[in-house]
Amino acid sequence: MSTVTDMAVTDDALEVRDAARRLGVSERTIWRRIRAGRLPVERAGRRILVLVPARWAAREVPAAYGAAVRGVAPAEGVPWPFDGEAARSSADRLRSRRLAALAQLDRIARGVAPDRDGLTVTDYIRELRDPGAADRP
Amino acid sequence: MRPAPGPATAVVDSSVALALVLPDEPIHGQARAFARDAAQRSIRLVAAPNFGFEVRHGLVRACHRGRLGWRAASAALRAIDDLAVEEPAIAVHDEELLALCRRHRLSWGEAHHVVLAIVLGAPLVTADGRLARSLHGSAAWVEDLAQRPEG
Numbered sequence: 001m002s003t004v005t006d007m008a009v010t011d012d013a014l015e016v017r018d019a020a021r022r023l024g025v026s027e028r029t030i031w032r033r034i035r036a037g038r039l040p041v042e043r044a045g046r047r048i049l050v051l052v053p054a055r056w057a058a059r060e061v062p063a064a065y066g067a068a069v070r071g072v073a074p075a076e077g078v079p080w081p082f083d084g085e086a087a088r089s090s091a092d093r094l095r096s097r098r099l100a101a102l103a104q105l106d107r108i109a110r111g112v113a114p115d116r117d118g119l120t121v122t123d124y125i126r127e128l129r130d131p132g133a134a135d136r137p
Numbered sequence: 138m139r140p141a142p143g144p145a146t147a148v149v150d151s152s153v154a155l156a157l158v159l160p161d162e163p164i165h166g167q168a169r170a171f172a173r174d175a176a177q178r179s180i181r182l183v184a185a186p187n188f189g190f191e192v193r194h195g196l197v198r199a200c201h202r203g204r205l206g207w208r209a210a211s212a213a214l215r216a217i218d219d220l221a222v223e224e225p226a227i228a229v230h231d232e233e234l235l236a237l238c239r240r241h242r243l244s245w246g247e248a249h250h251v252v253l254a255i256v257l258g259a260p261l262v263t264a265d266g267r268l269a270r271s272l273h274g275s276a277a278w279v280e281d282l283a284q285r286p287e288g
């Protein structure tokens with residue numbers, strides 16, 4: 001497994017099969033990259049282990065989209081000390097914050113005009129999320 | 138020993154957050170009822186990594202189409218942030234996403250929301266009826282907001 005410290009990220013030594021899964025490519029591609037010198041390897045007896053830079057694994061987690069740092073910790077922080085009182089207090093703060101946000105959204109919604117062509121938010125998102133929908137059989 | 142149950146969790150699609158801002162949306166009332174429920178019952182809200190990007194895209198589209206002012210969009214973003222939707226760091230392999238795209242004819246973006254719901258065993262709450270229909274018979278638990286009473 002990768003080990004992440006404050007500053008350093010080490011490589012993972014993976015079997016070819018696991019490296020393929022990690023990188024989302026076929027084993028054949030992994031062998032091709034090894035032969036081309038694009039993936040470092042080390043030998044452990046007769047086994048060949050692929051050294052996959054741990055930063056490449058980051059594409060598997062939201063960090064690749066710039067969201068992980070904000071999302072890893074609960075938005076309201078972890079109740080500490082972790083006892084019933086702290087947990088209740090944390091839940092109360094979250095409830096108040098969300099209800100205030102909903103009240104604010106209600107105020108914003110009062111000034112909103114309808115879409116001139118009757119498009120909905122689903123249409124807006126779909127044009128970003130699925131621009132080629134019409135191409136699919 | 139069985140693990141203690143964690144707080145109830147729901148995966149929120151970006152369409153739900155946008156519907157909260159735009160009152161003429163067909164599912165505005167349902168989105169509001171869901172968000173109020175989540176606040177009052179301390180439901181943990183989580184979203185896929187593309188949630189923030191899609192919400193911002195939707196708000197900008199609404200501004201360009203004259204539905205919403207730019208200052209209102211900025212205020213809406215802050216309010217949506219205050220709904221405390223987490224983006225959990227969960228490893229998702231390309232192969233899982235590709236399989237969903239292939240089996241259910243999903244787009245790459247849709248697959249990210251769906252895979253999170255499957256991994257967490259939580260409902261995917263969406264305003265997108267087409268997405269909900271395309272997941273019939275899948276491992277994903279989907280809550281189509283249009284099927285929910287406005288409360």
